[in-house]
Amino acid sequence: MSVNYNVLGLIFASMHDTSVSEITEHRTMGSIPFGGRYRLIDFPLSNFVNSGISSVGVMTKANYGSLLDHLGSGRDWDLARKNGGLCLLPPYSQNGGMYKGRLDALANIWSYVEHSKAQYVVLANCDVVTTIDLNPALIQHKKSEADITLIYGRGYYDDEKNKNTAILQLDEENIVNDVLLNPRMKGEFNQWLEMLIISKDLLKQIVFESVSKSTFSFTREVLQNKECGYKIMGYEHKEMFMRIDSKESYFAANKRLLDSDARKALFKPKMPVYTKVGDNAPVKYGLESNIKNSLIADGCIIEGTVENSILFRGVKVGKGTVIKDSVIMQGAVIGNNCKLSEIITDKNVEIRSDKILNGSETYPVYIKKNGRI
Numbered sequence: 134m135s136v137n138y139n140v141l142g143l144i145f146a147s148m149h150d151t152s153v154s155e156i157t158e159h160r161t162m163g164s165i166p167f168g169g170r171y172r173l174i175d176f177p178l179s180n181f182v183n184s185g186i187s188s189v190g191v192m193t194k195a196n197y198g199s200l201l202d203h204l205g206s207g208r209d210w211d212l213a214r215k216n217g218g219l220c221l222l223p224p225y226s227q228n229g230g231m232y233k234g235r236l237d238a239l240a241n242i243w244s245y246v247e248h249s250k251a252q253y254v255v256l257a258n259c260d261v262v263t264t265i266d267l268n269p270a271l272i273q274h275k276k277s278e279a280d281i282t283l284i285y286g287r288g289y290y291d292d293e294k295n296k297n298t299a300i301l302q303l304d305e306e307n308i309v310n311d312v313l314l315n316p317r318m319k320g321e322f323n324q325w326l327e328m329l330i331i332s333k334d335l336l337k338q339i340v341f342e343s344v345s346k347s348t349f350s351f352t353r354e355v356l357q358n359k360e361c362g363y364k365i366m367g368y369e370h371k372e373m374f375m376r377i378d379s380k381e382s383y384f385a386a387n388k389r390l391l392d393s394d395a396r397k398a399l400f401k402p403k404m405p406v407y408t409k410v411g412d413n414a415p416v417k418y419g420l421e422s423n424i425k426n427s428l429i430a431d432g433c434i435i436e437g438t439v440e441n442s443i444l445f446r447g448v449k450v451g452k453g454t455v456i457k458d459s460v461i462m463q464g465a466v467i468g469n470n471c472k473l474s475e476i477i478t479d480k481n482v483e484i485r486s487d488k489i490l491n492g493s494e495t496y497p498v499y500i501k502k503n504g505r506i
Contacts, residue, residue: 189219200221209407254333296315307366314357326370373398466484
């Protein structure tokens with residue numbers, strides 16, 4: 134993949150983290166574990182790298198210790214570079230305290246953006262899981278002479294279940310006429326995937342105007358403000374995407390990976406998803422173990438039954454235990470003769486022997502990090 138020095142990538146690692154407040158109590162949205170071995174930030178970061186974008190800034194907020202540990206120097210994404218590479222940016226706003234929105238965050242780190250020689254900037258969040266080559270979108274942005282290009286996907290939206298969703302209304306030429314934020318409707322709509330392309334000069338103008346007006350929200354103050362007069366284009370991403378906007382959607386997105394077609398749609402040979410490399414031993418299966426339709430990461434020791442579940446690295450499952458339809462994060466220890474169904478365990482959870490825990494698909498039981506039951 135050739136390096137695109139003309140584009141700077143910026144990732145908001147904490148945007149919308151209150152939507153999954155239980156899971157983000159000790160971490161950012163970007164560092165939420167996903168799919169057995171990944172973190173949510175791996176997807177936008179890999180999209181940038183696979184698109185030739187080698188200068189990437191990551192904006193953090195609170196609870197970013199696990200994110201720093203995961204990203205390190207950026208070596209696992211080939212972003213440990215002398216020129217460009219990965220840069221972790223501070224969480225504080227110009228007024229002190231944490232930033233309040235995209236515009237406030239951008240104002241705070243503008244010296245980093247200004248220092249970049251890039252002509253264009255791509256902004257992305259971590260709460261939409263997808264793989265995308267950004268180069269066709271960049272080409273369209275330049276050819277259409279758009280001020281802003283919003284990357285969107287067509288998918289089902291339900292106002293009673295979905296949060297933080299912007300619905301785009303477009304004309305025949307893919308020009309965005311209106312942006313509806315969390316509208317009261319249900320059905321198939323054009324959903325903004327929290328990714329956009331903009332020139333650095335225009336972004337600078339918008340950010341500095343926001344500072345003078347004390348405004349914070351890019352969506353409300355720019356995308357929904359028709360008085361700005363910007364030419365906003367849409368670029369349709371026709372591949373699979375999954376939005377993480379609740380504990381239930383996180384649970385469903387993980388379980389969706391148990392379908393082979395979904396895995397093929399998300400993990401493509403030409404668009405690999407990079408992550409921190411772990412030096413774990415292979416999975417150890419006991420003589421009485423029984424695995425059905427599950428994703429089991431390296432380092433696990435399985436002596437019981439696992440069905441339709443995702444087990445992260447280093448999970449231990451005792452003899453006689455049955456785990457069904459569950460997401461078990463790294464380092465969990467499940468004792469003997471347990472019955473677990475429709476649950477999410479965070480990292481390093483211990484469930485003692487003979488416990489029975491049952492949730493449901495619409496309300497999975499969640500056990501917080503380092504929990505003991």
